[in-house]
Amino acid sequence: MKLTKILQFCVLIVTLSSCNDTNEETYTEITATYPAVEAEFGSSVDLKNLANYANQTIPAYITKDNSGLNAISDKGATLGRVLFYDTKMSANNTISCSSCHKQEVAFGDNVVASTGVNGTTGRHSMRLINTRFATESKFFWDERAASLEIQTTMPIKDHGEMGFSGTGGDLSFNDLIIKLSAVDYYKELFKFVYGSEEITETKIQFALAQFIRSIQSFDSKYDIGRASAPNDGVNFANFTAQENQGKNLFLTPPAFNASGVRTGGGIGCAGCHRAPEFDIDPNSRNNGIIGTISGVGIDITNTRAPSLRDLVKVDGTLNGQIMHTGVITSLQAAIGHYGTITIAPGNTNLDPRLTPGGFGQQLNLNATEVNAVIAFLRTLSGTDVYTNTKWSNPFN
The missing domain is CATH 1.10.760.10 (Cytochrome c-like domain)
Incomplete structure (x- = not known):
């Protein structure tokens, strides 16, 4: 057989x-x-x-x-x-x-x-x-x-x-x-x-x-900048200063003290969401969100995520809720979640990258940094995917 x-x-x-x-x-x-x-x-x-x-x-x-x-x-x-x-x-x-x-x-x-x-x-x-x-x-x-x-x-x-x-x-x-x-x-x-x-x-x-x-x-502002850059780490010529700052924060690992408080560096999103595809690292574990849509029990098995591309449309409109529970409804809220990680009882599958020194990370982001990361995430959105007829409903 x-x-x-x-x-x-x-x-x-x-x-x-x-x-x-x-x-x-x-x-x-x-x-x-x-x-x-x-x-x-x-x-x-x-x-x-x-x-x-x-x-x-x-x-x-x-x-x-x-x-x-x-x-x-x-x-x-x-x-x-x-x-x-x-x-x-x-x-x-x-x-x-x-x-x-x-x-x-x-x-x-x-x-x-x-x-x-x-x-x-x-x-x-x-x-x-x-x-x-x-x-x-x-x-x-x-x-x-x-x-x-x-x-x-x-x-x-x-x-x-x-x-x-x-x-x-x-x-x-x-x-x-x-x-x-x-x-x-x-x-x-x-x-x-x-x-x-x-x-x-x-x-x-x-x-x-x-x-x-x-x-x-692949028709985003990010792709236009990346096409003429030798790598992701340099400033993109088509980016604003804010977008380049957000990219640097996204890519650069943070420095923490012994209590898990960020003391310098970036915020290290790329440790799990890897440029330039912005796909999820296969070794990633739970990201700290362990709720369920029903509100009953906990769910610690979620370790995959989609690409961060097209989280929002070019105008900043969110493409639906974020996370497996849909509990996150804005880019600011998503960044805020990672800014203060709580080690919840029963979460035995929390990604160790979120718990430096055994403590839930505290990124201590200021408003300028948050807005810069949001500006960068918006550069990952294209336009063609929403309207191209080859991906559209053929029954219409």
Whole structure:
């Protein structure tokens, strides 16, 4: 059984690799028609003129990439886009991945708990910006998914979220496959991408992961400055003095006395949120927020975080609440949290970088420093990701 699964996986990898080859289209591909796709999506999904997902411009200073064996293809990401926005992916045809990950708020949510088919999510929905460009390959706040591919179908199989759990009277994931297999545009799309109308969980996972990894944001003020700078540590020519001060504070580790009080240096955000990707260090542990959305008990297992890019829009508007509980509602409050770390009873997983000398860190930031860090964080926001049609709802 194990060998069979490995062979199936290898065949799928070969199939996906062939989808990346845009130079050798077959006569059939060129002349094929896709009436169901055309009828459902019109010009928003044009299989003969695919959007560019596979060969987007990536800055030279961006070096992290967790795509692994699932390289992005234009075909695969196109299918992934349809799956991402399709409410047929839920048991009652009301919820899609995009219900909790909205393009207008950097593919996160602007409510604390996202609504599913049978209630609400237990944690705030994480933004999906630049998921590809991170060392950490695990997903969810508590890292319970070993890869993005595995993560993509877990909400679908969750009773509360999309309802194909196969338990407690729910339909199973196989029922979803049967459901999708009867949809004409999926027959065409899966054959277009994989050469066969057959739908499997692995194919769904690979396509969704390709689309999600394609969602990238590198058109920020920070990127303009970094492109002409030798490294992050120097002042950026396009930054204001305040933004450069905030960047220096963000990047520079703090100096503490024996009681955990900052006596100099910066505030060391980059120790966990590493420039230039601003991804989370895989060795990070709990950040001191151990509450739950329900208000019952504590939750100390959250060690992952999304990229800090596009925390806010360029105008400073927050892209939804921050942290797994959504308890933080401004950049000032986020900085304030790290400014005074309390070692709460029961938190046995607190990151040691937040407890110098065994004490919760006291950064003693003044208003000028706080405003400078906020100004810098705002430089990490672009504009394209909010409006680019290749990441938009194809059903509209």
